[in-house]
Amino acid sequence: MSPSLSHAAPAQVRPEPVWKTILESAAVEVFEMMAGVRLDPIQITTEEPQGDRTAMVGMAGALCGMTSVRCNAETARKLATLMVDAEAAKNPATVGDALGELCNMIAGNFKSKISSLNDRCMLSVPTFISGEDYVLQPATPSEGFNVALLYDGGQVWITLVAHS
Amino acid sequence: MTKLRVLIVDDSSVMRKIVERSLRQAGLDLGEVLEASNGVEGLAEAQKGKLDLILSDINMPSMDGIEFVRNLAGVESAKGVPVIMITTEGSEARVVEALTAGAKGYIRKPFTPEQVKERVSVLVGGNS
Numbered sequence: 001m002s003p004s005l006s007h008a009a010p011a012q013v014r015p016e017p018v019w020k021t022i023l024e025s026a027a028v029e030v031f032e033m034m035a036g037v038r039l040d041p042i043q044i045t046t047e048e049p050q051g052d053r054t055a056m057v058g059m060a061g062a063l064c065g066m067t068s069v070r071c072n073a074e075t076a077r078k079l080a081t082l083m084v085d086a087e088a089a090k091n092p093a094t095v096g097d098a099l100g101e102l103c104n105m106i107a108g109n110f111k112s113k114i115s116s117l118n119d120r121c122m123l124s125v126p127t128f129i130s131g132e133d134y135v136l137q138p139a140t141p142s143e144g145f146n147v148a149l150l151y152d153g154g155q156v157w158i159t160l161v162a163h164s
Numbered sequence: 165m166t167k168l169r170v171l172i173v174d175d176s177s178v179m180r181k182i183v184e185r186s187l188r189q190a191g192l193d194l195g196e197v198l199e200a201s202n203g204v205e206g207l208a209e210a211q212k213g214k215l216d217l218i219l220s221d222i223n224m225p226s227m228d229g230i231e232f233v234r235n236l237a238g239v240e241s242a243k244g245v246p247v248i249m250i251t252t253e254g255s256e257a258r259v260v261e262a263l264t265a266g267a268k269g270y271i272r273k274p275f276t277p278e279q280v281k282e283r284v285s286v287l288v289g290g291n292s
Contacts, residue, residue, distance in 0.1 A: 034182065083178050094177065104273075105252055108273060118255070120255075122253075123223070125225065
């Protein structure tokens with residue numbers, strides 16, 4: 001986290017319904033600009049994100065919580081291939097790095113679109129998880145939402161969780 | 165025109181590749197492209213010889229990009245070399261901090277090759 005956070009605790013900002021659309025738009029932009037591919041939003045058929053590859057970025061300041069990107073291993077590999085190349089994307093570490101950077105940029109792009117967050121919410125470096133047998137349980141009461149995008153038949157879930 | 169010798173500092177190898185590709189897509193005539201994964205490694209690379217351009221992430225382990233730029237002032241071979249910060253940070257305070265430390269500009273991620281060209285061409289003159 002940035003050391004500048006230590007100067008003062010900014011007023012907490014609560015998630016608003018419009019944020020879901022903003023998050024979706026931020027994610028589509030990131031995939032388009034950094035992976036060169038247009039992902040289409042899809043109707044969510046389940047409320048639980050699915051996939052065995054997850055990248056997370058912590059958020060602190062006016063909004064405390066995290067943003068995550070989750071998909072299956074094959075979709076993660078395909079996205080990494082778009083960002084680097086097929087040979088490099090054979091390395092699981094590169095796939096994790098790519099998904100982490102996508103998550104980082106989505107979180108950054110999202111907060112840059114919300115004036116009450118842009119200058120007052122900091123991001124952590126990304127964390128990458130392999131495996132799907134886990135449950136995310138925030139330490140404090142929280143609220144959040146999911147959006148889902150489709151790439152080459154694979155779902156890409158973007159989740160925002162905010163401590164309330 | 166002499167080929168540019170560039171240093172890219174980012175803890176993500178994927179981002180280093182993307183930045184290099186964007187520089188090429190922006191039309192820069194790149195020569196040697198050096199890479200470092202944090203500020204400490206970046207300083208070591210900068211000491212190895214004259215560079216034409218440095219691009220650095222801000223949030224990195226070991227030594228972040230702002231500290232890296234501050235320390236570059238003490239590296240003889242890096243004097244006068246333009247540094248551009250590449251970051252997801254939307255925080256104006258962090259950007260100002262980087263510029264005050266000595267960076268000449270910044271590019272916010274996500275970015276397009278056109279945005280990279282716009283920022284870089286001002287600093288490296290007629291190479292692009």
